[in-house]
Amino acid sequence: MAGKPKLHYFDGRGRMESIRWLLAAARVEFEEKFLETSKDLEKLRNDRSLMFQQVPMVEIDGMKLAQSRAILSYIAAKYNLYGKDIKKRALIDMYIEGVADLNEMIILLPLSPPNEKGTKITQIKESAANRYFPAFERVLQSHGQDYLVGNTLSRADVHLVELLYSVEELDPGILANFPLLKALKTRISNVPTVKKFLQPGSQRKPPGDETRFEKVIKIFQ
Ligand SMILES: N[C@@H](CCC(=O)N[C@@H](CS)C(=O)NCC(=O)O)C(=O)O
Known part of the structure; x- marks a missing residue:
């Protein structure tokens, strides 16, 4: 069985939050690897893990997927959340x-x-x-x-x-x-999976505040 998807991003909402929501709604458990410093980003870039040198990146089913919309489309199609025709x-x-x-x-x-x-x-x-x-x-x-x-x-x-x-x-x-x-x-x-995601302590991220954001900016400088 494939392991849990692994999400690479900073510890905040940004472009990853919709991915977290969708995985949660699809009842998929996921791991997160947070970028803490610019070195973490550099490492992913040097490993050639980031197609366009950017995050979000999600390791899923043997792929390293970049581009948030592509990631969302894959998850939606895989878990039947993308329409029947x-x-x-x-x-x-x-x-x-x-x-x-x-x-x-x-x-x-x-x-x-x-x-x-x-x-x-x-x-x-x-x-x-x-x-x-x-x-x-x-x-x-x-x-x-x-x-x-x-x-x-x-x-x-x-x-x-x-x-x-x-x-x-x-x-x-x-x-x-x-x-x-x-x-x-x-x-x-009230969909049980979403309900769980909305509860405190889930992987849903709080709204960003100034201090958190200053830290994030340093990762990308
Ligand atoms: N179109 C891309 C945009 C990704 C993007 O702008 N990522 C930012 C962080 S939110 C980034 O990695 N910036 C660093 C850079 O562009 O070099 C997506 O939707 O995934």
């Missing part, structure tokens, strides 16, 4: 690209200069409230089903719910006008 997969792709666009703004937030952070947060909240959340609310309304695609759990639900949690950290009341998203969040949060 090409039309469902197309919808899932469309939804997750929307999620990724907003999530990218959140991932980059710690990198913005302190005097621009407030504006960036306002942009994220506005995009969520006026563009992305209404679009997903309409999808759920249009078919009345429990999940975004095919009335079954898919990566689209997992990525969207991760995003709902992240945006709520910036604006706790943001879901007030989106009852179906709120219900989706509750439903997915």
Whole structure:
């Protein structure tokens, strides 16, 4: 039997957090090797373990996979979270690209200069409230089903719910006008594997703070 996937990244959310969420939802146990210093990154690069000299990198099924989206696609396909036919997969792709666009703004937030952070947060909240959340609310309304695609759990639900949690950290009341998203969040949060991941002490990472981020920046300098 193949061993547990091994995740190489720093001890924070960044581009690895969606991978952690998806593995957790798929009931896959995983190990993490955290980069602590630039030497750790150098070592992976010198070993030729990083295709493009970057992390995330995940060792899985004999591969050293880089590129977060490729990693997510492999996990989703392997664990049947990527739709049952090409039309469902197309919808899932469309939804997750929307999620990724907003999530990218959140991932980059710690990198913005302190005097621009407030504006960036306002942009994220506005995009969520006026563009992305209404679009997903309409999808759920249009078919009345429990999940975004095919009335079954898919990566689209997992990525969207991760995003709902992240945006709520910036604006706790943001879901007030989106009852179906709120219900989706509750439903997915109660999937036993996700429920476990949401509990304290899991491999889910807390929101980054300034001190943690300064340490991370040093790894990549
Ligand atoms: N498109 C890549 C981007 C990866 C990326 O930007 N990784 C950053 C850390 S989050 C990195 O390794 N930066 C070092 C570098 O680019 O040299 C992905 O999604 O995995």
